[in-house]
Amino acid sequence: MKTIRVAVGNNFNCTEKEFSELKTFVGEDHFFINSNIYTPNIQAINKHPYKAAITMNPNLTIDLKTLDILKTIKKNKIAFLRVKWIPGTPVRVFIAVLRSLGYPVVITMQRFNSKKTLLKHTTKGHYKFSCSRFRLSGASLKECLSFADITGSYICDRKGLGCGECKQCSTLTNGSLNEIYSLDLKSSGSCKFNCPDCYAKTMEHFVKGMGHKMKRGVIKKNTKQAGRTKHIKDNYEHLAEQESQLSMYEQGIL
Secondary structure: OOOEOOOOOOOOOOHHHHHHHHHHOOOOOOOEEEEEEEOHHHHHHOOOEEEEEEEEEOEEEEEEEEHHHHHHOHHHHEEEEEEEOOOOOOHHHHHHHHHHOOOOOEEEEEEEEOHHHHHHOOOHHHHEEEEEEEEEHHHHHHHHHHHHHHOEEEEEOOOOOHHHOOOOHHHHOOOOOEEEEEEEHHOOOOOOOOOOOOOOHHHHHHHHOOOOOOOOOOOOOOHHHHOOOHHHHHHHHHHHHHHHHHHHHOOOOO
16 A cells, blocks of 8 residues: 655645546545645535645745634644744744644755745755755754654654655554655646745756656656655765664774
């Protein structure tokens, strides 16, 4: 059995056309949908059997109106709420509120494609440029991890080893350790939102820039789910080196 996240490279817009297309894929595998909190007609989630992962601050700003939208969605339809972590913003208070309301929260440590975008939302000192992205690092990274532990929140891919090691999407949606796959529906089309340095839009621009078309209507693993990114490979190598050094220390070699 696989756990399939619907709308990784776009947005699930909660239209009846999308729900009808999704139904054609449903069998033994487990599906859950991925939506922006500002998705029109997001309340349609209430009428269908799929749980949802909902991004609460897609624009990297805290908007209390999203709490009113959240109230219109049945709690048992929400697998988890996704919150993008940006240092120096009210994100801590926002997550604490969501946790106090009883929602599971998965923190995504926002990565930036460029310094220009980064500086619109935070300061460069919190980040390190690695594998073509500005990534949270140092004391700021430790602060995020510590906050997650204190509040009982989750961290997306905490170890940086990809979906194959993390599997949180599976455990939070159906309590299993299934392999994670993606499905971008044809009826969803391109995402209508333009969130800052969004992974989906970044990949779509890259694919189209290479002269290719987006593959939709196909269940597959993306590079993160398959563990093929350079960042994941580097982290595995670093982990293997640490384990080797620890082993030699325990044997008295070091």
